[in-house]
């Protein structure tokens with residue numbers, strides 16, 4: 519993929535070349551086949567740092583929390599990559615990515631890299647390529663990656679398999695929201711963050727959550743922590759990060775740790791196979807008249823879609 | 837042809853350098869660009885040239901649009917163009933909107949600002965020019 523004179527992108531990224539990193543993210547994001555080689559090259563060196571997801575409804579303060587978490591981590595000498603996802607408009611295909619507004623300027627600080635991403639039609643609160651973008655940030659040497667999900671009001675489930683620790687951000691007086699979120703909430707939250715605790719009702723919200731959390735299942739034995747924060751009257755940020763670290767430690771020591779890793783990667787492989795097969799078959803349908811004839815027969819109701827699909831499979835199980 | 841080619845949306849950074857306090861115009865332009873299918877990274881108010889250039893690099897944008905009302909355009913815009921070049925983004929077109937006297941506008945164009953819109957410019961005109969700049973045909 520490197521043009522004459524440009525260094526190997528994997529090496530440039532590892533050496534801290536920010537423009538190379540930015541370009542590589544674009545390539546991964548747009549599914550450019552040239553990015554495959556890069557992702558292959560970096561994979562071995564990934565899977566070692568905390569990938570922390572922040573999810574929760576629009577306006578609860580995810581971006582503001584990320585800003586303060588970045589400051590907190592930088593003060594500890596840790597470098598941080600951030601990926602903030604916003605929704606793509608289904609009508610125009612465009613989007614406004616506004617999470618960067620909350621980021622305080624840190625002139626000349628190379629220890630932070632912030633990238634905005636559009637969801638590009640993916641459901642589940644992140645883009646299809648967000649996991650790979652997080653890997654690129656890890657390969658670039660960042661100590662922590664923070665991922666902000668779309669926050670559509672639904673539980674952004676896709677973050678579950680991308681993040682190593684998930685923070686669900688809520689605010690006081692979010693009663694109805696919590697009810698609608700509840701279904702997937704406890705499966706997702708490793709840490710609950712009750713933000714805007716400068717507003718009245720935070721204690722009640724925390725109590726309500728604690729009650730719900732005590733009922734909720736804890737399949738791996740981890741009990742969700744609850745942390746109260748405010749980004750306006752800054753408070754709770756060190757505690758929030760401590761809760762993340764506690765979860766990271768718990769996971770690393772948990773007996774089911776490798777099985778869970780395995781489950782996720784297996785799922786990723788199967789998803790990848792699905793994408794590859796689908797792309798191959800779409801291309802063949804386009805190119806081979808005999809296969810188009812198969813579709814004609816389905817249109818004429820001589821053949822059903824299931825049978826046609828089976829005949830199209832590369833190595834059919836018939 | 838850029839490496840991304842195909843049908844990836846154009847990415848554009850919209851920012852407001854300088855000290856003036858509201859960004860209604862910039863937001864309206866941001867939405868119009870979104871509605872034309874672009875991914876608009878909205879960086880908000882009171883950005884320094886350094887911060888704008890940093891955002892342009894990290895976000896790997898195809899285009900930078902700056903809204904400026906403070907009268908500081910002659911200080912800020914050339915600096916942004918120059919820094920962008922220094923950071924390897926010299927091929928990213930920069931356009932600007934604001935109250936900019938004709939004579940300044942001519943100088944700014946010579947210094948590398950690719951398009952300048954006054955208060956009378958229509959959204960359609962801004963969107964059309966932005967699309968052309970991003971595709972390298974303006």
Ligand SMILES: Nc1nc2c(ncn2[C@@H]2O[C@H](COP(=O)(O)OP(=O)(O)O)[C@@H](O)[C@H]2O)c(=O)[nH]1
Nearest residue numbers: 576577578579580581582713714715748749750
């Ligand atoms: N009162 C209060 N407002 C906050 C707090 N954190 C964020 N906000 C405000 O909530 C709004 C949305 O914040 P933002 O970080 O963009 O939320 P996001 O949509 O979840 O990313 C902004 O107007 C913030 O200023 C907080 O701790 N207290």
Ligand SMILES: [Mg+2]
Nearest residue numbers: 580581617666
């Ligand atoms: Mg946000």
